[in-house]
Amino acid sequence: MNLVNLESVSHAFGPKPLLADVSLGLEQGDRIGVVGRNGGGKTTLISIIAGTLKPDSGRVTHTRGLRVGTLSQRDQFDPDTAVKDIVLGGRAEHEWAGDPAIREILANLLGDIDLAAPAGALSGGERRRTALARLLVEEHDLLILDEPTNHLDIEAIAWLAGHLVQRKSALLVVTHDRWFLDAVSTRTWEVVDGSVERYEGGYAAYVLAKAERARIAQAAEDRRQNLMRKEIAWLRRGPPARTSKPKFRINAAEALIANEPPVRETVELLNFASARLGKTVVDLEDVTLHAGGPGSGPLVLDRCTYQLGPGDRIGLIGVNGSGKSSVLRLLSGTVEHDSGRVVRGKTVRLAHLSQELAELDPTRRVLETVEEIRKYVQVGKKEWSASQLLERLGFRGEAQWKVVGDLSGGERRRLQLLRLIMDEPNVLLLDEPTNDLDIETLTELEDLLDAWPGTLVVVSHDRYFLERVADRCVALLGDGTMSMLPGGVDEYLERRAAGQALSARAASGAAGPAEQVRPDSQPVQDAGLSAKELRELQKELNRLERQIDKFGEREAKLHAQMAEAASDFERLGTLDAELRDIAAQKEAAELEWMTLAERLDQ
Template identity: 35%
Template sequence: MALINLENISIAFGHVNLLDAANFRLDKGERVALIGRNGEGKSTLLKIINREIHADKGRIEYQQGCRVARLAQEPEWRADQTVFQAVAAGLGQLGELIEQYYLLTHHFNEQENETQALKKLADIQHQLEANNGWLLEQKVEAMLSRLQLPAEQKMEALSGGWKRRVALAQVLITEPDVLLLDEPTNHLDLEAIEWLEELLLDFTGALLFVSHDRRFMQRIATRIIELDRGQLSSYPGNYDTYLQRKADQLAAEATQATKFDKFLAQEEVWIRQGIKARRTRNEGRVRRLKQLRQERQQRREQIGKMRLSLDSGESSGKIVIEAEKISKSWQDKVVFNPFSTVIMRGDRIGFIGANGAGKTTLLKILLKTLEPDSGTVKHGTQLNIAYFDQLREELDPEQSVFDAVGQGQDFIDINGQRKHVMSYLNDFLFAPARVRSPVKTLSGGERNRLLLARLLTKPANVIVMDEPTNDLDIESLELLEEMLSEFPGTLLLVSHDRYFLNNVVTSCFAFEENGKIAEYVGGYDDWLRQRPSPSVSTQTNPPQTKTETVKKPQNNDSTKSKLSYKEQRELLNLPSVIETLEKQIAALQLEMGDPNFYKGENAAMNRTINQLRDLEKKLETAYARWQELEG
């Protein structure tokens, strides 16, 4: 029996069915990614499974004793709460007892009335003993140790990434059979995302998560579930497999819809021929036409895509920004040491670093909105800068969506053409009823779309984007990637979306240890290959000036002379090992490319998918070992 089984689940808000007789089954050990456009109802589905809201229709079955826990997008914390208290709160009433015991024992000397404190402590101990609470206290401490969380730290002092760790600890402490995650990578830096991936790969229960992070889904998911127009469709395999199957499905759906519409048009011509359509022998045909009309009316078309276009205006000068020995510190902390760079017209630069490393600070210094402690910044000629702000500070929450773009005007000029604000906002998927709503009522994804709409109203030859991908759905991300890739001007981009960085930027500024900023050619994967080994000081491994290309291993006598006999033999054998692995991977990929592969049993498909993943990891390890021996 499945851990969770949903049958014909329906729920509507207003006149739109978010779920329309949807079916879903979650088995033990699965890691399922739930994807869909913003506003389709993904978070609603998670809340239904977690029993937070009830569906209008349908049935949900849970395996006996199945424990479900959900990590919300924005967990709420008390400002004075410590990390220990926050994690213990996940245990409910017993967690409150453990929290009180922890406060009394760790802050006993601060109590005004010791006698009363001792009496309260004895009462709490009695209740914990009666409910096996000591075991739960050990679980809290073990969870803090496992996730490397500071027990005494106040929640208000933690960054967004560390708060996300605490939230995970709070749900994992309940040892759920099913873990529900809603956008778990939002506001996490690259290091935290990789840490989360490892944690979830080791999770033994079933996982259902909503995410727009394509790299995250590719590594974690064993199955993709898409919520589209109220229906749930299942795609076994990883994200790349989903993309291929989805493209085939949409093509077939379009063909079927075209045939249906052609047949309906023929029947409409027939009914208009007059009296013969009303004869008794044709009454069945008339009824069929009415049914066809009803089916066409009820068809829910696929939500349109944003239409993005950017006027780059006049070209900037050849040199866009020149920074010489700029540095910055906050109080006693060095944000970055003296750093020099020249940004040329057409450069597309990604900023890579942990949360709090100083990426936004560097951006503002380069834009001359913040002064460096030392050094100088010079701007080139004819710069038109558009700034996409991470904190959405440019948006007035009380202003309407219409006024946020129109700024008091009904028409705006886009690429030299006069366009009504309503029509322009429709390009960004804002319905007419939504256009008059205040900005404060918008979701995170809608605010991002609004900021993009506002950004693209004016010509710009320099675009600066600080975390533009948060809350955008996958289709919007791909359109934004396409627009930025074709943009002839200069791009400065801060993002933790690894796919986005790979597809858009041509070089990276990486924030490394001891306040150092290093420049690398290429995107995120190129940076991974070129960056200094974490175990080696960055001072002894300067960044390379061009992207490395991984090639087939070749025997090298000068290298072999520096190796031990065992290492020489290993290096000699690696080409054949890599060749064998590549053949095995190619065979499995060919097998999975067969349409009949997905008609088989889930267990067999999962075995093949896991086998392919294992082989890819072995190949990656073999290449890394070869590079190590060659070096």
């Protein structure tokens, strides 16, 4: 059944048309992800579909009795109203408590929130979860969600995706979270240049289909360019011959020239050179850290030992409030630890992208903000000015003279990223770098980080981005350590679910002798190992990882040397023997690593 129809809809803000003569429909059972650049018209499109915005022209038709539920980017509540009243309205307790669907929503979104608390006491993440819970407890024919994953942690995002897939209502969602798009969407709409391009499948299918469309379009454009060159040459053969030229040929050639498409705006991030890192980057030795400084706030690390090595690409995972940002500040040296030792390498040039972007002076101009870091930078054999780099990053013309305080969140994020990489660091600490960035900018950022030769530590709730740029995941699980996750985000979710189930059994008195809970609320998955033994195990795992990496590098060098010595049989035999020896040592180290990892996870 058709739910919503748009016929020749157009809408503009100022001189820029966001939608131009758009016609499309949304049917029962559709789950559609909406993508596009920031400011490109995504929110305008879903607002028109929801009926909260009237288009400048065209017609919008809703099926009779359509129940539409919307989630906007701003969660506005009466600060004095209790969470319970916001979410459940006038439902009696026996009514909602006896409904398993409502209980599941409350448990997964509001399990750690006091339902009697006033809305004014909620954090940004808690407000988002409250708004989602209020929406999901109601029945709707169509759910329209604008950035539903903002402020949610990986665990909540995974639950929300599963919940939406199981609902019978149609879904229209705008989000920059590509993992979430893939998990919930069966179709994708891209809002671009005033039109809506439609693709079958989620984000991955959309990327493949768009690449194929681009290939076909490029082939057609190449043919058109060849034809245009011939027609232009024909037109320029001199005025005397012009009268003898057929009029339709002149019109066709002029049409080719007039239809030359403008160059589309692209966001481009450059691969800057970095200073070489030594063997030591940052070593934590028996470090104790509280979130609010020595002895203040929740305990984040308890006598933790961890080594961050050259070239490491680490994704740091944990629930909101677990201390991820505190760990980044510890690594950057901007927060004091209680005890232990933090050793930083002499060659480390560190850059830290925080969530708050407090480093940006809101009264300065964009160009001035970049030039205070560096006015010129050498990239390869070419020297670039700050203005040229800003232009390549999307700040063109007058945009470079905007006051920083007037920039959007995404623009401020891009500006801060440029400032960081212009200083040529070799260690990057990124705290929620994907906030407010559109998918195009995220793709460019990932491309930059692919070629990044330094050390990278990323905190992000964007699972797609995290799995894309990080080689290994480390979690803060509340036990005072940084736990390695060989299985990545999936393992993190499994361990969190297992821990919650064990805590629930312990709280109900159902825990058996093998499921006792220690005073520090940690399950005895580490039974038989003392805290010191756990730290030694972790240290040994880190040593083995570095050793395996070195074996891999040596193997690559030996292969290259064997290729060069192809005609020297004596030399080839020596290299081959060394290669077999290295391969055997590498295999032994890998087996040892697997044994220790299994022991650590038991």
